[in-house]
Amino acid sequence: xxxxxxxxxxxxxxxxxxxxxxxxxxxxxxxxxxxxxxxxxxxxxxxxxxxxxxxxxxxxxxxxxxxxxxxxxxxxxxxxxxxxxxxxxxxxxxxxxxxxxxxxxxxxxxxxxxxxxxxxxxxxxxxxxxxxxxxxxxxxxxxxxxxxxxxxxxxxxxxxxxxxxxxxxxxxxxxxxxxxxxxxxxxxxxxxxxxxxxxxxxxxxxxxxxxxxxxxxxxxxxxxxxxxxxxxxxxxxxxxxxxxxxxxxxx
Ligand code: PEP
Numbered sequence: 001x002x003x004x005x006x007x008x009x010x011x012x013x014x015x016x017x018x019x020x021x022x023x024x025x026x027x028x029x030x031x032x033x034x035x036x037x038x039x040x041x042x043x044x045x046x047x048x049x050x051x052x053x054x055x056x057x058x059x060x061x062x063x064x065x066x067x068x069x070x071x072x073x074x075x076x077x078x079x080x081x082x083x084x085x086x087x088x089x090x091x092x093x094x095x096x097x098x099x100x101x102x103x104x105x106x107x108x109x110x111x112x113x114x115x116x117x118x119x120x121x122x123x124x125x126x127x128x129x130x131x132x133x134x135x136x137x138x139x140x141x142x143x144x145x146x147x148x149x150x151x152x153x154x155x156x157x158x159x160x161x162x163x164x165x166x167x168x169x170x171x172x173x174x175x176x177x178x179x180x181x182x183x184x185x186x187x188x189x190x191x192x193x194x195x196x197x198x199x200x201x202x203x204x205x206x207x208x209x210x211x212x213x214x215x216x217x218x219x220x221x222x223x224x225x226x227x228x229x230x231x232x233x234x235x236x237x238x239x240x241x242x243x244x245x246x247x248x249x250x251x
Contacts, residue, residue, distance in 0.1 A: 002204075002205070002207050002229045003034075003035075003036065003037055003207070003229075004036045004037070004207075004223060004229055004230045004250035004251075005036070005037040005039065005163055005207055005209060005229060005230035005250070006036060006037070006038055006039070006230050006231055006233070006246050006247045006249075006250045007038075007039035007040075007041055007062065007090065007092075007124060007163075007165075007209065007230070007231070007232050007233065007237075008039065008040045008041060008233055008234075008237025008238075008243050008246075009041045009064060009092060009095070009211075009232055009233065009234045009237060010040070010041065010042050010043060010046075010064075010234075010237065010238060011043075011064070011097070011234055012043060013043075013238055014042070014043070014046070014238070016045060016046060016049070019042055019043075019046040019049070019050060020046075020049055020050075020053070022040075022240055023040070023049075023050055023053050023054060023059070024053070025240045026059065026240050026243065026244055027053070027054065027057040027059060028057075029244055030057065030058055030059055030244070030247055031058070031247060031248060031250075031251035032058060033058035035250075035251040036247055036250035036251040037060065037230070038058060038059050038060065038247050038250075039059070039060045039061070039062045039089075039090050039124075040054075040059060040060075040061055040062065040237075041061075041062035041063065041064050041090065041091075041092050041124075042061065042062075042063075042064070043064065044063065044078055047061060047063060047083070047086050047088055048086055051086045051087050051088060055087075060089040060090055061087075061088055061089065061090075062088060062089065062090030062091055062092060062122075062124065063078070063083050063088055063090070063091045063092070064091075064092045064095065065078075065091070065092065065093070065095070065098055065112075066078050066079065066080050066082075066083055066091050066093075066112060066115070066116070066121075067079050067080075067112075067115075068080070068108070068111040068112045068114070068115040069115075080112075080115045080116060080118065080119040080121060081119060083119065083121055084119040084120055084121055088121060089121060089122060090121065090122045090123075090124055090163070091112075091116050091121050091122070091123055091124065092124045092126065092165075092232070093109050093112045093113055093116065093123045093124065093125050093126065093150075094106075094108075094109035094112070094125055094126045094127070094146075094150060095126045095167075096126060096128055096167060096169045096172060097172075100169075106145070106146055106149035106150050107149070109125060109146075109149070109150040110149060110150055110151070110152050110153070113125055113150060113151065113154065113162070114153065114154070117154070117158050117161075122161060122162075122163060123162055123163070124163040124164075124165050124209070124232065125147075125150050125151070125162055125163070125164050125165065126164075126165045126167050126211070126232070127143050127146040127147055127150065127164065127165070127166060127167070127190070128143065128146075128165075128166055128167040128168045128169050128172075128211075128212075129142045129143060129168055129169065129170075130169045130170065131169070131170035134168065134170065139168075139186060140186070140189050143166065143186055143189065143190060144189065144190075144193045147164065147190055147193050147194070147197075148193065148197055151194075151197070151198075154198075156198050156199050156201065156202045159194060159198045159202040159205075159206055160201070160202050160205035160206060161205075162206055162207075163206075163207050163208075163209060163230075164190055164206060164207070164208045164209070165208075165209040165210075165211050165232040166183065166186050166187050166190060166208060166209065166210055166211070167210070167211035167212050167232060168182075168183075168186075168212050170212075171211075171212025171213050172211065172212050172213070172234065173213070173234055173235060174212075174213060175213050176212070176213060177212055177213045177214065177215075177218050178210070178212055180218075180221045180222050180224070180225050180228075181225075183210040183212075183222060183225065183228060184225035184226060184227055184228055187208045187210065187225070187227035187228050188226065188227045190208055190227075191203045191206070191208065191227050194206050207229040207230060208227055208228060208229055208230075209228070209229060209230040209231050209232045210222050210228050210230075210231055210232075211231060211232035211233065211234070213235070213236075214231045214232075214233045214236060214246065215236045215242070216236065216242050216245035216246060216249070219231060219245075219246050219249040219250070220249050223249060223250060230250060231246065231250075233246055
């Protein structure tokens with residue numbers, strides 16, 4: 001049985017006090033550990049406080065990006081060692097906004113994924129096609145290539161611990177959710193790719209989230225699909241009430 005994982009992605013939102021208030025509001029209300037994995041992925045400035053404040057509650061704190069090197073002359077970057085020092089447990093890697101605006105490639109995604117494992121951080125590796133690719137029937141091939149290149153060189157055991165987030169770009173922040181069938185079709189394909197590239201055991205263990213305008217009204221149906229094990233959520237994760245509803249649906 002794969003444990004559902006609901007991860008909020010605040011993107012570049014919330015001042016420090018707002019982030020702190022959010023965590024204080026939800027921390028007593030999130031379902032107990034074991035039923036669902038709850039992750040809040042916040043901008044770097046929030047991480048020291050959130051990590052400390054979430055310690056005794058079943059909420060994991062994640063980053064939205066990191067550099068792959070341990071330290072060095074990379075002005076403006078944050079290293080995996082810095083995140084693990086703060087007990088950050090998850091990191092989003094290769095979000096489509098980072099691929100689009102910050103030149104992230106499958107190669108940097110792969111470097112960062114390896115670096116996350118070296119530091120005991122669970123990578124949430126994002127893949128997904130553009131509208132043009134979907135209309136040209138290129139979705140499956142494109143997503144397959146992102147998965148294979150992004151996870152290249154990982155061991156079978158590491159692949160079991162990866163979280164993959166299938167996020168069609170045309171559905172992110174647009175209010176257009178992929179239908180549950182459309183989302184599941186690609187997630188099923190991703191699982192087959194993992195089986196072909198790594199093993200059946202890895203394919204059965206790896207968790208695949210859907211992301212793209214997920215809301216409390218759509219989460220239950222998405223989670224009922226055979227190959228969707230959770231959600232990566234932007235907009236609807238910003239308000240305490242809707243985030244809690246999403247997490248409850250996974251519990
Ligand atoms: C995301 O940030 O990964 C995302 C899917 O955003 P939204 O839920 O707002 O579409």
